[in-house]
Amino acid sequence: MTETPAALLGPAQIRALAERLGVRPTKTLGQNFVHxxxxxxxxxxxxxxxxxxxxxEIGPGLGSLTLGLLETGASVVAVEIDPVLAAELPATxxxxxxxxxxxxxxxxxxAMTVTELPGPPPVALVANLPYNVSVPVLLTFLERFDSLERVLVMVQAEVADRLAAPPGSRTxxxxxxxxxxxxxxHRAAxxxxxxxxxxxxxxxxLVSMTRREPPTTRASRVEVFAVVDAAFAQRRKTLRSALAAVTGDAVRTEEAIRAAGVDPTARGERLDVADFARVTEQLIEHGLSVAGPRERQR
Known part of the structure; x- marks a missing residue:
């Protein structure tokens, strides 16, 4: 009598599958398989x-989570960078x-180069993200696929804390x-x-995320993100000092920050995303460039 394969992969199956494929999990690709x-x-x-x-799903690996998602009756499009793993997934x-x-x-x-996906637009992103690229991949997909209404990702605990941290917290x-x-x-588990x-x-x-509208602002996302990067480049600097280093004009920078209703002596860690959007808008209205040297050269 032939035994019917289980719907999900167990520890023995994971190891046997990896051995058959000659797969040795690598730190370079951030591979840790859930069994x-x-x-x-x-x-x-x-x-x-x-x-x-x-x-x-990003980084399906040997297919553990893929099978769990399919078990619900959902349809899944999986993005995998490893050709050996990708070739085996349909058979699994x-x-x-x-x-x-x-x-x-x-x-x-x-995943960082994906600009379109086959089939209907996905409404959810669910993944055990490779630790070494988890934040860039997550932000890239949120930017490129506005059909995503919610996200549930497994990441390094420290990264989960950072993604879900409120203003003023250590992380x-x-x-x-x-x-x-x-x-x-929010951190889910x-x-x-x-x-x-x-x-x-x-x-x-696990980090659970629900899509919402970005802050209302005349500044672009790229401009706001440039200001965020500048504000945290040296965490102990005040907002006034950190941003003046980018704009090159300390006086007008302080005027712009005050016009946004923000204390220029505050540090970036005290501002929420709406605050950063207002500051960016005011910097632009005061005729200041918020792009760093590299962006200005492009």
Whole structure:
């Protein structure tokens, strides 16, 4: 009697699959594979994935989370950079969830270079993001795919804290502000190290994000983000000093900050995304460039 494959991958299956493919998880690609079915379903539940929805997954790896997403009845488009892993994913789906083959599509590409996805626009991003590129990839997808209504990502715990941090907190910084431009975010759960193979040296956490409208401003997102970068370039500097270093005009910079209703002696860590949008708008209205030297040369 032939045993029917389980709907999800377990520890033995993960290791056997990796061995057969000659895959050795690398730090370069940030590869840590989830091998616990309970954790996979926990992620899917936290993401609120429903049957019929279109979900994009980044870095599916051996397919653990992919199978969990397909199990809900959703359709999944997975973006994978590793050609060996990508080549095997359709076969993994066919073996473990044959009824879901028509709901799965694969894009073999670096997620940072993806500008379009096949099929209907995704409404959710659910992923175990590679630790080394988690924030750039997340912000890139939020920028390029405005169909995304919500996000549930597993990242390094420290990164999760930064993404969800409120103004004034110790971990508040550039990722916090830029993520807040697109979404409200909160840390949804902690994930133990033992559910991964290989076991990472850091803790992981889930971050849940819900799309919202960006601040109302005449400044562009690029201009606001340039001001955010400048404000946090040297965290201990006041806003006045940090931004004057970019604009080259301390007097008008202070005038612009005051016109935005912000204390020039405050530090960037005290401002929320709406504050940064107002400051940026006023800098522009005061005739000041908010682009750094590299941007001005372009």
């Amino acid at each position: 616990d079915g309970g954790t996979v379903r926990k992620i899917v539940r936290a993401a609120g994935v429903q049957a019929g929805e279109r979900v994009v 789906v066919a073996a473990h969830q044959p009824d879901a083959v028509d709901r799965f599509e694969l894009v073999l590409q670096d 508040y910084g550039v990722p916090s502000v830029k993520a807040a431009w697109y979404c409200s975010a 902690t994930v133990g190290r033992t559910v991964f193979w290989p076991v990472p040296n850091v803790d992981s956490a």
